[in-house]
Amino acid sequence: xxxxxxxxxxKPRGPYAKTKATRQRILDAALQVFAESGFRSGxxxxxxxxxxxxxxxxxxxxxxxxxxxxxxxxxxxDVALRDFNIDLEDPRAVVQSFLDITERNMNQPGVVELxxxxxxxxxxxxxxxxxxxxxxYEWVRGLVVGAFExxxxxxxxxxxxxxxxxxxxxxxxxxxxxxxxxxDRSALDMTVEVKRYLDGLARTPFIDPxxx
Amino acid sequence: xxxxxxxxxxKPRGPYAKTKATRQRILDAALQVFAESGFRSGxxxxxxxxxxxxxxxxxxxxxxxxxxxxxxxxxxxDVALRDFNIDLEDPRAVVQSFLDITERNMNQPGVVELxxxxxxxxxxxxxxxxxxxxxxYEWVRGLVVGAFExxxxxxxxxxxxxxxxxxxxxxxxxxxxxxxxxxDRSALDMTVEVKRYLDGLARTPFIDPxxx
DNA sequence: GTCTATAGGGGGATAGAC
DNA sequence: GTCTATCCCCCTATAGAC
Numbered sequence: 449x450x451x452x453x454x455x456x457x458x459k460p461r462g463p464y465a466k467t468k469a470t471r472q473r474i475l476d477a478a479l480q481v482f483a484e485s486g487f488r489s490g491x492x493x494x495x496x497x498x499x500x501x502x503x504x505x506x507x508x509x510x511x512x513x514x515x516x517x518x519x520x521x522x523x524x525x526d527v528a529l530r531d532f533n534i535d536l537e538d539p540r541a542v543v544q545s546f547l548d549i550t551e552r553n554m555n556q557p558g559v560v561e562l563x564x565x566x567x568x569x570x571x572x573x574x575x576x577x578x579x580x581x582x583x584x585y586e587w588v589r590g591l592v593v594g595a596f597e598x599x600x601x602x603x604x605x606x607x608x609x610x611x612x613x614x615x616x617x618x619x620x621x622x623x624x625x626x627x628x629x630x631x632d633r634s635a636l637d638m639t640v641e642v643k644r645y646l647d648g649l650a651r652t653p654f655i656d657p658x659x660x
Numbered sequence: 661x662x663x664x665x666x667x668x669x670x671k672p673r674g675p676y677a678k679t680k681a682t683r684q685r686i687l688d689a690a691l692q693v694f695a696e697s698g699f700r701s702g703x704x705x706x707x708x709x710x711x712x713x714x715x716x717x718x719x720x721x722x723x724x725x726x727x728x729x730x731x732x733x734x735x736x737x738d739v740a741l742r743d744f745n746i747d748l749e750d751p752r753a754v755v756q757s758f759l760d761i762t763e764r765n766m767n768q769p770g771v772v773e774l775x776x777x778x779x780x781x782x783x784x785x786x787x788x789x790x791x792x793x794x795x796x797y798e799w800v801r802g803l804v805v806g807a808f809e810x811x812x813x814x815x816x817x818x819x820x821x822x823x824x825x826x827x828x829x830x831x832x833x834x835x836x837x838x839x840x841x842x843x844d845r846s847a848l849d850m851t852v853e854v855k856r857y858l859d860g861l862a863r864t865p866f867i868d869p870x871x872x
Numbered sequence: 873g874t875c876t877a878t879a880g881g882g883g884g885a886t887a888g889a890c
Numbered sequence: 891g892t893c894t895a896t897c898c899c900c901c902t903a904t905a906g907a908c
Contacts, residue, residue, distance in 0.1 A: 466873085467873075486701070488698065492902065504874075505875065507904090508873060561783060561784075564780045567843075568776045568777045568839060569698060569777060578843075582843050586847075608859075609860075616848050617853055617857060620834075620839075621833055623835065623839055624831065624833055624836035624837075627783065628797055628831065628835075631793055632794055632798070635801070635828075641828055641832070645829060648820075682891085703882075704884065705884090714894080719884085721891090724885080725884065725885090
């Protein structure tokens with residue numbers, strides 16, 4: 449779920465390019481390490497060990513640590529966008545997708561940890577992922593606020609619900625739930641909470657009954 | 661805002677104890693550094709430089725890096741608890757205090773950054789502040805859920821509002837707002853959003869009109 | 873495409889002098 | 891209570907061999 453698409457690294461020329469597979473393994477390992485320790489204290493050493501490569505071997509594929517981080521973030525977002533393939537013009541589908549993403553997230557705590565840790569770390573302006581996250585939040589906020597605005601215009605929201613606030617709050621809710629959930633997974637069910645929040649916004653539920 | 665109270669470091673015996681003042685300066689500097697960089701990549705070096713002390717001088721007051729972190733977190737919570745001095749038996753006062761804290765937070769982004777960064781970092785079980793945060797969240801959740809339960813019993817909540825969900829969501833909302841706010845302070849007003857969320861829970865507003 | 877070797881910098885913590 | 895000196899660890903990145 450990211451604004452611009454990513455450009456592929458480089459020439460996948462050979463007939464059976466092991467390169468692609470290696471890079472995939474690097475991304476997987478990097479995700480794990482950055483999720484566990486964040487960017488700053490996660491080390492290339494740990495990543496290269498996980499992959500079974502030397503440090504220099506790893507840096508052949510991604511020239512710097514920051515470049516590797518970029519690649520991990522963009523890759524995750526590309527995968528998510530492709531898997532869900534949301535119709536951005538349909539406000540109900542957009543809102544529904546937030547619930548779908550929450551549900552998926554409960555099955556991949558590693559990714560949740562990655563975004564939690566990194567988004568907090570990247571609030572500092574000099575962090576290599578700072579721009580990525582500011583742009584990402586701006587984009588997501590625009591997406592969901594737009595959806596709520598169209599729903600409001602169609603009279604589908606309760607009186608007194610401000611579309612922009614609802615968008616900001618939905619995003620905040622999801623982010624905040626993740627911290628509590630990561631700290632103690634038995635304390636709450638993220639899907640239930642998101643669903644309840646959405647149900648509170650409208651008399652007629654958003655959720656397509658065929659899907660849940 | 662923490663469950664157990666902290667024990668004071670040690671003997672403040674001398675008549676003009678510079679020790680106390682030094683430790684205060686250390687805590688202030690440590691807060692800044694841990695907020696900016698988190699625990700893992702924030703360095704004692706940077707802290708001791710800010711204070712104007714050598715590394716060893718700093719470690720005389722706090723024997724390890726983890727001990728220093730503990731002290732910073734407990735100190736902040738003690739200060740907040742003392743300043744607000746909430747009547748924990750009055751559910752309206754408890755809910756109101758969340759709004760007060762939000763308002764105060766908007767004037768001290770450093771503290772917000774500290775809790776954001778550290779709570780995310782500390783979701784990993786082996787982090788030195790892991791227990792601190794799990795216990796803290798458990799305690800806060802119990803506090804606010806209890807308040808909502810009493811409000812519900814008194815018929816002060818809208819129909820269909822689940823007290824436990826409302827508590828979990830209020831905390832999540834505050835945490836999530838902080839990330840978005842730190843990334844772009846012009847994007848939203850945390851106080852407004854918390855107030856709107858609370859207003860959505862009850863027909864009669866919680867907020868004491870004498871105070872806002 | 874991957875390796876070894878190495879440069880060059882920080883990091884936390886301890887010992888012992890003042 | 892604070893210092894200097896020191897230990898030994900881990901880190902990112904580059905150069906050049908295979």
